[in-house]
Amino acid sequence: MITDTVASAVAFETVIGLEIHAQLVTKSKMFCGCSAAAFAGEPNANVCPVCMGMPGVLPVINREAVRQAVRVALALHGTVQRESKFDRKNYTYPDLPKGYQISQYDLPLSRGGFVAVLTEAGERRVGITRVHMEEDTGRSLHRTHPDGSGYSLVDLNRAGVPLLEIVSEPDMRSPEEARQYLVTLRDILRYIGASTGNMEEGALRCDANISLRPQGASEFGAKVEIKNVNSFRGVYRAIQYEVQRQAEVLRAGGTLIQETRGWSEERGVTLPQRTKEYADDYRYFPEPDLPTLVLSDAFIAEARASLPELPDARRHRYSTDFGVNVSDAAALSGSRELGDYFEAITDGTTDRTRIALATALITNDWLTLHNERGLSLADAPSAPDVRGLMDLIERGVISRSTAKEVFAAMVETRQRADVIVKERGLAQQSDAGALTAMIERAIADNPKMVADYNKNPNALNALVGQVMKMSRGTANNQVVRELLIQRLAATE
Secondary structure (H helix, E strand, O other): OOOHHHHOOOOEEEEEEEEEEEEOOOOEOOOOOOEOOOOOOOOOOOOOOOOOOOOOOOOOOOHHHHHHHHHHHHHOOOEEOOEEOOEEEEOOOOOOOOOEEEEOOOOOOEEOOEEEEEEOOEEEEEEEEEEEEEEOOOEEEEEEOOOOOEEEEEEOOOOOOEEEEEEEOOOEOOHHHHHHHHHHHHHHHHHOOOOOOOHHHOOEEEEEEEEEEEOOOOOOOOOEEEEEEOOHHHHHHHHHHHHHHHHHHHHOOOOOOOEEEEEEOOOOEEEEEEEOOOHHHHOOEEOOOOOOEEOOHHHHHHHHHOOOOOHHHHHHHHHHHHOOOHHHHHHHOOOHHHHHHHHHHHOOOOOHHHHHHHHHHHHHHHHHHHHHHOOOHHHOOOHHHHHHHHHHHHOOOOOHHHHHHHHHHHHHHOOOHHHHHHHHOOOOEOOHHHHHHHHHHHHHHOHHHHHHHHHOHHHHHHHHHHHHHHOOOOEOHHHHHHHHHHHHHHHO
C-alpha cells in the first residue's frame, strides 16, 4: 500500500487484461435448434422452451459451436483440453431467463496461447489465460413512456447464441496496446470465419481490467473492470480515462477498491456500477444436464486442418519471402480477403520489383480509395486487370503517378487499364522530338530556375515539374531529365 507521504512522487505502471466475448458463427444456438441469427426477425422470434429457460427442458451441445471454439483456441496457439465441462454460473438479471448461465469454469476448453501484437517497439506477445465456451444472454431494451417514465423490454433472440470468452494475461501496458490487441484478435476471428467480429452488433464485446502499481513493483493493485465497451475507440478512451482516474486517486493518497465500472461514451468517463464480484459470488457448480465434453484426437486434428494461414504467419511470410516492409505486410495481411487479393495479383512471381509495385497499388491506391469512399473489396479491379496495369507501368507506357489516376478510373468505370489509357490519352510521351518543344519553352519561361540549376544541379526538379505540367503528366520523367541536362549543358 502506498503511503500518503510518498504517493504524489510515485510513478505508476499500468497493467491491463482484456476479457473478450465473441459470438460464434453457427446456424443454431449453443444448446438448442433455434436460429443463432441474434439480430434477425422480430423480438423473441428465434426462441424455444430451451433458450427461454422453461422448466423441464434439456440442453444439447452444438457440435459446430465446439468445432469453431476449438479452431479459435488453436489459432491462438492454445492447448485444447481433451476433457472439459460446463458449469452453471448463477446470477439474477432480467435478460437471463434461467437465472443462471451455462458456462465453463475450472475445466475450460483451452488453456494458454498468445496473440502476436505489432507495437511501435515491434512485435510482442500477449498471453492468453484461457478460452471457454458459454451461452449468450438476452438483451434488455430500455424505453421511455410519453410521460417521461421509463420501462424495459427483454428480447431473447440472443439468449443461447454460442459465445466464446477469451481471457488475456495482464500483459498490456498502455491503452493503445490494448486497442491493438483487440483489433488483432478480431482479425484472427474473422480470418478463420469463427465470428463476424462486429462490435456494433454485439458479436464482439470487451471487458477491460485495469490496475496501477508503482514502477518496479511485482504485486498487482486493485483491479477495476470496465464492462461491455462496444468500439475500438471506446476501449482506448475508457482505459485512458481509467488510468488517469486511478493515478489521481493514488497520488492524492486515496485507496482504490476492486469494482465494476461502466463506460459513458457521451461523457467520456467511467462510472461505478457495483463492487467487483468474485468467483464464489456466482456459486459455480457442474451443469447436471450436460456430460463431460470429451474431444477425440481426430476431432481436434480436423479442426486444425481447417485453419487457413493465420495473419501473423502471413505477415512474416510477406516480410521474409517478398521483402515487404513491416507496416505494409501488416496492412496486406489485415484481412484474409485482402491478402488473397494481393496474392492473386502477384500470381506466384518472385520478382521483388513487381511485388513492390503490387504492394504500392494496394496499400496506397486501393486502400486510399477504400477509406475515402467506403468501398468494399468487391469494388476493386480484378486481379488480372491490376496485373495489366502493372504491365503498362513496367513497360513505361504510363508513369507511376499516372497509374494512380488510371487505378481510380478502373474502380469507377470497371474498364481495363489499357482502354482507359488510350481513351484519355494518358500514355507517356518518350519521343524526344515531341518533348523538345516543351523543354525549350520551360527553359525560356523560367530563367530563375535555370540560374538556380547552374548553381545547384538538384534544382533540375523544378524545370522537370514545368515540363510535366505542360504535358499533363504524360511526359516520361526520365527522358525529360536527360533532355533537359543535355539542353542546359549546351547553353553554358
